[in-house]
Amino acid sequence: xxDGDMMxxxxxxxxxxxxxxxxxxxxxxxxxxxxMFTNLLNHSLQIQGDLYNYMQQNNMYxxxxxxxxxxxxxxxxxxxxxxxxxxxxxxxxxxxNFQPQANAQAAQTSNNPYYF
Numbered sequence: 001x002x003d004g005d006m007m008x009x010x011x012x013x014x015x016x017x018x019x020x021x022x023x024x025x026x027x028x029x030x031x032x033x034x035x036m037f038t039n040l041l042n043h044s045l046q047i048q049g050d051l052y053n054y055m056q057q058n059n060m061y062x063x064x065x066x067x068x069x070x071x072x073x074x075x076x077x078x079x080x081x082x083x084x085x086x087x088x089x090x091x092x093x094x095x096x097n098f099q100p101q102a103n104a105q106a107a108q109t110s111n112n113p114y115y116f
Contacts (some may be wrong), residue, residue, distance in 0.1 A: 007051060011061075021061035037109040 021041035028034035055061035 004055070004058075007055050007060060011048065011051050011055065014044055014051065018044050018048060 018041060019036050019045055025034055025037040025041055028037055052061060056063060
């Protein structure tokens with residue numbers, strides 16, 4: 001197998017691994033595990049970037065075509081809207097979860113004949 005083909009295979013595997021580490025990082029509930037996956041993600045991104053740069057310098061990987069600023073701006077705007085909607089959704093759900101608990105506590109204390 002030619003070196004370029006082998007490196008392209010490794011690069012593709014690193015891209016997949018980065019995606020899996022990203023998922024694992026976002027789903028980790030334990031701070032120590034989250035930190036470990038974050039470190040693995042950052043290390044894999046560094047290796048992937050170094051390999052890509054090496055391949056590009058040695059004409060083993062075609063340089064991607066430049067992205068149009070207008071397309072990037074549109075994607076950024078969409079991502080910002082999604083982020084705002086997600087934050088609103090989470091805030092609403094947190095408020096809903098808090099309110100029934102507070103109402104239940106109030107009902108318990110008001111119905112309790114020993115509560116002064």
